[in-house]
Amino acid sequence: MQMKNDAQVKFEKLAALDKKHFLHPSTSIKQHMENGPGFIFTEGEGIYLKDVRGRKLIDSLSSLWNVNIGHGRSELGQAAAEQISKLAFSSTFAGNSHEPVIELAKKVAEWAPGDLNTTFFTSGGSESNDTAFKTVRHYWKVKGQPNKTKIISRSLSYHGVAMGATSATGIEPFREFTTSLAQGFLYVDSTIESLKALIEKEGAENIAAFISEPIQGSGGVNPPSEGYFKEVRQICDENEILFIADEVICGFGRTGEKFGMDLFGVVPDIICMAKGISSGYAPIGGMVISDKIKNELMENYEGNFWHGYTYSGHPMCCAVALKNLEIIEKENMVENVRSMGEELQKGLKYLEETHAFMGNRRGVGLLGAIEFFKNEETKERYTEPVSAKVVAKALDRGLLGRSIVYGGQDTLAFAPPFCITKEEVETMISIIDDSIVEVKKEL
Numbered sequence: 493m494q495m496k497n498d499a500q501v502k503f504e505k506l507a508a509l510d511k512k513h514f515l516h517p518s519t520s521i522k523q524h525m526e527n528g529p530g531f532i533f534t535e536g537e538g539i540y541l542k543d544v545r546g547r548k549l550i551d552s553l554s555s556l557w558n559v560n561i562g563h564g565r566s567e568l569g570q571a572a573a574e575q576i577s578k579l580a581f582s583s584t585f586a587g588n589s590h591e592p593v594i595e596l597a598k599k600v601a602e603w604a605p606g607d608l609n610t611t612f613f614t615s616g617g618s619e620s621n622d623t624a625f626k627t628v629r630h631y632w633k634v635k636g637q638p639n640k641t642k643i644i645s646r647s648l649s650y651h652g653v654a655m656g657a658t659s660a661t662g663i664e665p666f667r668e669f670t671t672s673l674a675q676g677f678l679y680v681d682s683t684i685e686s687l688k689a690l691i692e693k694e695g696a697e698n699i700a701a702f703i704s705e706p707i708q709g710s711g712g713v714n715p716p717s718e719g720y721f722k723e724v725r726q727i728c729d730e731n732e733i734l735f736i737a738d739e740v741i742c743g744f745g746r747t748g749e750k751f752g753m754d755l756f757g758v759v760p761d762i763i764c765m766a767k768g769i770s771s772g773y774a775p776i777g778g779m780v781i782s783d784k785i786k787n788e789l790m791e792n793y794e795g796n797f798w799h800g801y802t803y804s805g806h807p808m809c810c811a812v813a814l815k816n817l818e819i820i821e822k823e824n825m826v827e828n829v830r831s832m833g834e835e836l837q838k839g840l841k842y843l844e845e846t847h848a849f850m851g852n853r854r855g856v857g858l859l860g861a862i863e864f865f866k867n868e869e870t871k872e873r874y875t876e877p878v879s880a881k882v883v884a885k886a887l888d889r890g891l892l893g894r895s896i897v898y899g900g901q902d903t904l905a906f907a908p909p910f911c912i913t914k915e916e917v918e919t920m921i922s923i924i925d926d927s928i929v930e931v932k933k934e935l
């Protein structure tokens with residue numbers, strides 16, 4: 493009989509406890525009880541994650557599109573420890589403040605475009621979007637137009653799982669998970685004609701805001717059509733509709749620009765952010781508002797901004813985010829996103845040319861995707877998604893991948909850490925290449 497090694501024993505012990513006590517996000521409870529956790533991670537360095545059994549995997553999606561600077565940057569740990577030792581927590585309610593939140597708000601204003609100079613902090617993307625929905629409705633109320641309440645979002649958008657954020661999300665399984673959602677959310681496909689028709693139907697006097705990711709992430713890495721956001725900006729201005737950019741994935745360099753909307757030369761009224769501000773080293777997000785919005789709320793309203801999380805501007809999270817942005821700036825990581833983004837696109841082009849059943853390659857910066865078709869011309873798909881099979885084979889070869897199948901697509905998505913090298917991009921592509929060859933034999 494073969495003896496189990498210590499690592500395997502530890503894995504099994506932890507896996508049993510995980511199954512017994514931990515409810516996983518976005519995971520089938522039934523399947524998890526059958527299969528248990530695939531990996532139990534213990535360490536990370538650069539683009540790699542390591543699990544308790546010593547397996548090293550390329551983290552091709554920066555975990556949840558968030559570990560942008562890469563794993564294992566102990567400077568962020570030091571920043572967290574120093575801040576906690578000095579001041580673990582103090583409230584930012586009732587106008588009190590502390591140094592890291594002030595410094596971070598100033599830093600965000602430096603990164604943000606136009607007159608977006610003021611940040612409300614949250615613990616993540618969902619809270620940031622819910623904050624924005626309440627803020628735009630409050631704004632119109634203050635401006636004497638309380639009927640402007642509806643929020644328009646796009647199909648295949650992902651805005652998170654808080655009540656407002658779920659209600660705005662255009663990926664249906666997230667909305668269908670529960671029964672009643674928040675009121676006043678409208679969905680539109682990604683054409684300008686549909687947006688105009690929706691505004692016409694609902695009446696601009698009833699619409700508070702339009703929300704969109706610059707490039708949709710979880711919905712399949714979907715860039716907009718040429719000129720889309722410029723036109724949306726114009727339509728919003730003509731109809732007095734506020735434009736919210738959900739920059740939770742794109743913000744802070746993922747596309748090779750500071751913010752995703754910079755790609756399209758569009759300045760939104762509100763930016764919602766999270767993930768990249770701290771590269772996932774601490775849970776923090778925020779809503780950045782324009783001076784126009786702030787001035788309106790200041791000049792025409794005496795009451796409180798009746799919205800705030802205990803952890804709005806948590807000192808340790810702010811200190812970690814500041815160190816993260818310092819690293820991105822000092823190490824010219826946004827430039828690396830641009831050059832390695834070209835390598836990633838080259839790699840995807842190679843896959844498309846090598847494997848005739850791949851197509852619809854897309855992306856910008858270190859955000860990319862490619863799809864599988866049974867017949868690309870007729871857009872016919874395989875009954876079972878090929879992308880999921882490729883991800884399974886890639887795992888055997890040391891790559892943690894992401895397959896996206898919402899809306900009938902069959903997509904492989906990539907969003908590796910900003911610190912990735914050319915050799916590492918090539919390794920990633922070559923693992924996918926080999927995995928596809930193997931899957932093809934089984935189709």
Ligand code: PLP
Binds near residue numbers: 650
């Ligand atoms: N918005 C976008 C575009 C996202 O991708 C996500 C998360 O993936 C969210 C919002 C929700 O953020 P969080 O999971 O931090 O609440």
